[in-house]
Amino acid sequence: MSGFLQIQAIEKRWRAGVTVGPISLDIAQGEILALLGPSGSGKTTMLRLLAGFETADGGRVAVAGEDVTAVPPAQRRFGMVFQHYALFPHLDVGENVGFGLHGKGKGDEGRAKQKISAALTLVDLAGYEKRKVHELSGGQQQRVALARALAPEPRVLMLDEPLSNLDPALRERTRHELREVIKRVGITTVFVTHEQEEAFDLGDRIAVINQGRLEQVGAPDELYEHPVNLFVATFVGRANVFRGKAARALGANGTGVLVVRPERLRFAGAGLPGVVRERRYIGAAAFFVVEDDEHERFEVLAEPDAAKVGERVYVEATRVIAL
Amino acid sequence: MTVRLRRSEITAAALMLLLAWLVIYPILIVGSEAAHPMALREFLTRPGEWAALWASVWISLLSVILAAAIGIPLAFLFEWFDFPGRKTLGALIALPVVLPPLVGVIAFLFLYGESGFVARAIQALLHLQNAPWRLQGPAAILLVHAYSMYVYFYLFTRAGLAKLDVSMLEAAQALGASTWATVRRVIIPLLRPSLVGAAMLTFMTALGSFSAPYIFGGGFRVMTTQIVATKLNGDLPLAMVETVALALVAVVGLIILRRTEGDDILVALGKGIAPRPRPIQRAGVRRLATIAGWALAVLLLLPHLTLLLVSLVPYGAWTTEILPPVINLDNYRRLFSEPERLRPMWNSLWMASVSTAVAVALALAGGWLVVRRRVALRRAIEALLALPWALPGTVFAIALAITFSVHAPLQLRFVLVGTAVILPLAYLVRALPLTGRGILAAYRQLDPSLEEAAASLGAGRWRTLTRVTLPQLKPGLAAGASLAFVAGLGDIVASIVLYTYETRPVSIEILSSLRLAETGVAAAFGVVLMLVSAVVLGVGARR
Numbered sequence: 002m003s004g005f006l007q008i009q010a011i012e013k014r015w016r017a018g019v020t021v022g023p024i025s026l027d028i029a030q031g032e033i034l035a036l037l038g039p040s041g042s043g044k045t046t047m048l049r050l051l052a053g054f055e056t057a058d059g060g061r062v063a064v065a066g067e068d069v070t071a072v073p074p075a076q077r078r079f080g081m082v083f084q085h086y087a088l089f090p091h092l093d094v095g096e097n098v099g100f101g102l103h104g105k106g107k108g109d110e111g112r113a114k115q116k117i118s119a120a121l122t123l124v125d126l127a128g129y130e131k132r133k134v135h136e137l138s139g140g141q142q143q144r145v146a147l148a149r150a151l152a153p154e155p156r157v158l159m160l161d162e163p164l165s166n167l168d169p170a171l172r173e174r175t176r177h178e179l180r181e182v183i184k185r186v187g188i189t190t191v192f193v194t195h196e197q198e199e200a201f202d203l204g205d206r207i208a209v210i211n212q213g214r215l216e217q218v219g220a221p222d223e224l225y226e227h228p229v230n231l232f233v234a235t236f237v238g239r240a241n242v243f244r245g246k247a248a249r250a251l252g253a254n255g256t257g258v259l260v261v262r263p264e265r266l267r268f269a270g271a272g273l274p275g276v277v278r279e280r281r282y283i284g285a286a287a288f289f290v291v292e293d294d295e296h297e298r299f300e301v302l303a304e305p306d307a308a309k310v311g312e313r314v315y316v317e318a319t320r321v322i323a324l
Numbered sequence: 325m326t327v328r329l330r331r332s333e334i335t336a337a338a339l340m341l342l343l344a345w346l347v348i349y350p351i352l353i354v355g356s357e358a359a360h361p362m363a364l365r366e367f368l369t370r371p372g373e374w375a376a377l378w379a380s381v382w383i384s385l386l387s388v389i390l391a392a393a394i395g396i397p398l399a400f401l402f403e404w405f406d407f408p409g410r411k412t413l414g415a416l417i418a419l420p421v422v423l424p425p426l427v428g429v430i431a432f433l434f435l436y437g438e439s440g441f442v443a444r445a446i447q448a449l450l451h452l453q454n455a456p457w458r459l460q461g462p463a464a465i466l467l468v469h470a471y472s473m474y475v476y477f478y479l480f481t482r483a484g485l486a487k488l489d490v491s492m493l494e495a496a497q498a499l500g501a502s503t504w505a506t507v508r509r510v511i512i513p514l515l516r517p518s519l520v521g522a523a524m525l526t527f528m529t530a531l532g533s534f535s536a537p538y539i540f541g542g543g544f545r546v547m548t549t550q551i552v553a554t555k556l557n558g559d560l561p562l563a564m565v566e567t568v569a570l571a572l573v574a575v576v577g578l579i580i581l582r583r584t585e586g587d588d589i590l591v592a593l594g595k596g597i598a599p600r601p602r603p604i605q606r607a608g609v610r611r612l613a614t615i616a617g618w619a620l621a622v623l624l625l626l627p628h629l630t631l632l633l634v635s636l637v638p639y640g641a642w643t644t645e646i647l648p649p650v651i652n653l654d655n656y657r658r659l660f661s662e663p664e665r666l667r668p669m670w671n672s673l674w675m676a677s678v679s680t681a682v683a684v685a686l687a688l689a690g691g692w693l694v695v696r697r698r699v700a701l702r703r704a705i706e707a708l709l710a711l712p713w714a715l716p717g718t719v720f721a722i723a724l725a726i727t728f729s730v731h732a733p734l735q736l737r738f739v740l741v742g743t744a745v746i747l748p749l750a751y752l753v754r755a756l757p758l759t760g761r762g763i764l765a766a767y768r769q770l771d772p773s774l775e776e777a778a779a780s781l782g783a784g785r786w787r788t789l790t791r792v793t794l795p796q797l798k799p800g801l802a803a804g805a806s807l808a809f810v811a812g813l814g815d816i817v818a819s820i821v822l823y824t825y826e827t828r829p830v831s832i833e834i835l836s837s838l839r840l841a842e843t844g845v846a847a848a849f850g851v852v853l854m855l856v857s858a859v860v861l862g863v864g865a866r867r
Contacts, residue, residue, distance in 0.1 A: 053779075074776065081777065081780040083776070084773075085771070085773065087774050089795075090796070150780070
């Protein structure tokens with residue numbers, strides 16, 4: 002990995018006991034990295050450290066070999082899309098997008114206009130220059146914010162919960178459009194999210210952060226199939242956790258914890274015994290909540306008619322994660 | 325960051341010291357110098373002093389009651405009921421605001437005074453020998469106060485009602501509450517912060533009121549006029565004791581009112597949808613409401629119209645007739661051609677402008693340090709910006725007069741009295757709470773990520789300030805600045821204590837015109853002040 006954006010042992014100490022970092026990450030040119038974690042985990046602090054809105058208490062940030070740790074945000078040339086977009090309400094769409102193009106030499110007005118128009122075309126809002134910001138829908142505002150961040154051709158793009166302000170129906174489509182635009186521009190991107198699905202769909206790699214620490218970084222399937230600890234295993238995707246006798250019944254050989262995804266469990270003639278307590282139908286399949294003899298509950302994803310509520314069943318695992 | 329943070333802490337300390345020097349230091353000087361045993365004994369033993377202090381208190385309390393009695397029902401009427409002309413009337417009803425205190429008082433004098441229109445008309449109608457009444461004493465003062473201060477209750481109550489969520493009223497009704505029970509158990513408690521806010525403002529304004537008691541008081545003295553009279557008699561020690569006494573009354577009054585305020589629950593709940601005004605159903609009642617509304621509007625507008633009419637009557641042309649025999653623009657011509665008349669105009673304009681500009685700059689610095697940088701001294705800065713509001717203007721006028729008539733550079737006291745600096749300084753002190761309130765509130769509503777967005781797009785501090793921060797602060801800034809400017813322009817309280825002939829402002833010129841019986845010129849000055857105030861307030865209120 003070339004490490005276009007290098008984060009080395011960066012750290013922020015808010016007060017005694019509340020620390021984010023030290024975290025180190027190498028991000029390749031053109032890569033999209035997701036910072037995934039529950040709220041309060043420190044992922045937004047990480048993003049703000051990268052942008053320069055917070056000053057690090059330790060460590061360094063470098064872009065293409067240049068140390069930018071002490072460079073103020075205005076000179077860092079990092080584009081940022083804010084959670085609530087932070088569009089300037091007193092400026093129209095064109096002026097918003099052109100804000101970062103100001104004062105780069107005389108006679109540049111025509112060029113700025115071209116760049117504004119190109120940036121708006123990129124996000125599929127060509128011709129929206131004169132619109133008022135508050136006349137736009139949430140999705141359009143989000144795209145204007147993206148165009149504004151991209152117009153000055155920053156070295157790194159940062160997005161803070163880019164989709165959290167959109168209604169669920171719009172989210173999935175916007176997610177794909179967003180990834181498509183970023184990939185077309187080819188810009189190195191870091192974004193923050195607390196939703197695993199969003200991180201999987203948008204990120205090339207995902208850094209899982211919890212309580213200010215980096216738990217694991219890797220591609221989506223790597224995190225899903227090979228989580229390094231229980232937090233990553235349960236935070237990324239649905240997971241059943243088995244211990245002791247139940248774990249051994251599913252094939253564990255040691256005394257460790259066994260994590261099994263619901264789709265890796267199936268009803269069989271032998272294995273871990275239990276009683277079906279609930280059935281949640283989701284269309285193509287159903288989740289069955291099974292209670293074992295120690296009154297521990299777990300989920301099995303199976304064909305909708307694989308079992309009935311109240312039925313005594315045996316469950317076996319097709320693939321397990323031993324921790 | 326540590327370096328930048330420390331720099332903002334140093335700036336904050338400097339700002340705090342400057343504000344303390346402006347608003348607290350003079351008060352402390354007066355407080356310490358007032359502890360003069362002779363003057364104290366004089367104050368304690370003279371019955372006139374206690375009478376004036378007591379008069380200040382009860383006049384202020386009655387003003388609150390009268391203003392509430394007029395303003396609150398009007399607010400309900402205009403916010404809840406619809407009738408022809410509601411919108412126009414609703415705007416007209418705030419008209420007393422554009423009359424600077426002294427101008428309002430002289431308008432009342434021309435209208436209801438013993439030689440005013442109304443008195444003359446009644447005298448002529450009933451063929452009386454003398455004027456039917458004299459507009460003097462407490463009743464006259466209360467009349468002016470009620471007229472000019474009900475607006476506070478009206479505006480505050482309307483704002484509170486507009487924030488009220490209609491679903492809360494519906495909930496009360498669904499739970500079986502009658503209309504009266506809803507008003508008593510839901511609406512009034514929710515309105516309490518607004519009502520207490522209006523009561524505080526009215527109380528403070530009435531306690532500090534100078535023009536009405538000065539013109540209409542006659543032998544009846546309140547503390548503000550008493551202080552100025554003592555000062556003019558040259559008894560400075562006694563004036564200082566009186567000043568401290570008035571300041572104490574103000575502080576005690578504020579504390580008592582503050583305790584009844586409660587939290588602003590409406591804010592905590594967030595905004596709901598205000599109930600829509602209901603048309604008055606019965607035709608008779610609707611007609612009555614309309615007529616009463618327009619009659620009220622005429623009543624409210626009469627002082628303005630009177631002022632305008634009197635300003636058109638040339639000197640000596642109007643003696644005993646009911647209506648003036650001659651009307652022309654003579655007074656205005658004199659106003660704008662005689663350099664001696666033009667002078668106070670310019671004085672007031674530049675002094676109000678300078679003090680407003682400085683007050684805006686200080687409030688901006690304060691807002692940035694308090695809200696953005698969250699400096700350690702933020703509470704102190706905020707309190708200092710608000711403090712001048714809590715004390716009557718006369719208190720500050722005397723305090724500045726005492727503090728800045730001594731040359732003692734080591735005590736940070738300089739001789740400013742008698743120079744062109746002292747009045748703008750006094751206006752500045754009075755302007756600080758107005759600009760401070762507006763700008764701090766606007767700063768708090770400003771999303772910090774807007775400024776961060778500007779920075780991430782490469783904008784430096786100056787560009788961020790001028791292109792993003794200031795445009796966003798504009799409504800609050802304009803509102804605060806326009807109020808501050810109008811207050812300085814029409815000021816009499818500080819001016820009458822601190823002016824010199826060279827720096828005399830319009831209000832002083834109005835007083836001396838009145839003394840020379842040049843009512844037309846005085847009214848013309850009043851009209852100009854009124855128009856400038858109206859324009860400035862109108863611009864300031866535009867979003």
